[in-house]
Amino acid sequence: MKHDHLRILLEVARHGTFSTVARQRNVDPSSISRVVQSAERELGVRLFQRSTRQVVLTEAGDAYLSHVSRLLEELDAASNSVREFAQRPKGTLRVTASVAFGQACVVPLLPEFLARYPEIRIELILADGNLDMLTERIDLAVRLSPHMGNDVVRVKWFDASYRICxxxxxxxxxxxxxxxxxxxxxxxxxxxxxxxxxxxWITGQSSRAQHIEVVGAAIVSNGLAQRALTLAGVGPALMPIWLINDDLAAGRLVDVLPDCAAVPADFDGGAWLLYPGRTFLPAKTRTIVDFLLSKAKQQGSPQEGKGA
Structure with missing residues (x-):
């Protein structure tokens, strides 16, 4: 039986007439009568005794609608509770980022975010592999590439510059x-x-990009390990400025081609916010996306301006 039909039965019991319910719903009284008759046929019992002036619950009707009333109250409470997730930032927010990028650019912003939205609980998953957003129930992935399947929304957070050090x-x-x-x-x-x-890809003052093939003394899957080996003198590396800005400022690393811009081949060079779908986006996800975008607008890359 439809929820709205159950509500009509409760309204008939409360008002005692079909006409009052019909008037409040702006429908014909016969439609209210048909709802009552349909319910009685489905249940196999008479729910109301009718007279020309009044409609009164039967014993069976009273027992049935007492249960219905409680169920509808619980249903309304459940619906209101769920709607709050769309209307108010609350609940658990699962965010993923790579280890180095997350520690350098995401973690420093979380204290302010959590203080501003105390009903949100953050689960931050730092992993260098791309997690499946659906199976891992990821609300937001913060990545250095927008390529993560076709079923996600991609918003550029900031442009990330790289240096050869x-x-x-x-x-x-x-x-x-x-x-x-x-x-x-x-x-x-x-x-x-x-x-x-x-x-x-390296671009000099001539603005002509050069495709340079390099060989590796070491190949690593984590930005922090790449930085550590470079600091230890293993060899030059192409790394994002948010990872090495403090090292450049302190002289621990040297920008070997300061007049050149460089990016890895087939790499976007930006930081991206990725989340599943625009339809019925939870307030918690919308809130952290807006927060991160506002921080980038205020200060550029989260690491720009630190050090040098």
Whole structure:
């Protein structure tokens, strides 16, 4: 039986007439009568005694509608509770990011977010592999690539710049890197993604992009490990500025081609917010997306301005 029909039965019991219920619902009284008759046929009992002036519950009707009333109250409470997730930021928010990127760019913003929205609980999953957003119930993925299937919404968070760096000790031992072609004779510390490993696009003052193939002394799957090996003098590396800005400022790393811009081949060079679908987006997801976008608008990359 339809929920609205159950509500009509309760309204008839409360008002004692079909006409009053019909008037309040702006329908013909015969439609209210048909709802009552249909319910009685379905249940096999008479719910109301009718007279020309009044409609009165039978004993069976009173027993039935007492249960219905409680059930509808619980249903209304459940519906209101669920609607709050769409209307008010609350509940558990599952967010994923890569380990290095999450620690550098996401974690520093969470205290302010959690203080502003105390009814939200964050579950932050730092993983360098791309988690399946559906099976892992991920509300928001913060990634350095927008390529994560066709069933997600992609919003650019900020543009991430990259630098080619080496430690001062490495440069003392192996000599300065004065132009992009010099990289071909060095063993680099590479990030373990396809193409990212061995192909870099480098643009100099001429604005002409050069495709440089590099070889690796080490290939790693984590930005923090790449940074650590580069600091230890293993070789040059192409790394995002948010990861190494403080090291450049302190002189622990040297930007070997300061007049050149560089990106890994087939890589976007931006930070992206990805979430499943626009329809019925929970308030908690909409809130953190808006929050992160506002922070990027205020201060650019979360790491820009630190250090140098």
């Amino acid at each position: 080496a430690s001062p000790d490495y440069l003392r031992r192996h000599g300065a890197i004065q132009c992009p072609e010099d990289l071909r004779s060095h063993k680099c510390v590479l990030f373990g993604l396809p193409n990212h490993q061995s192909e870099w």
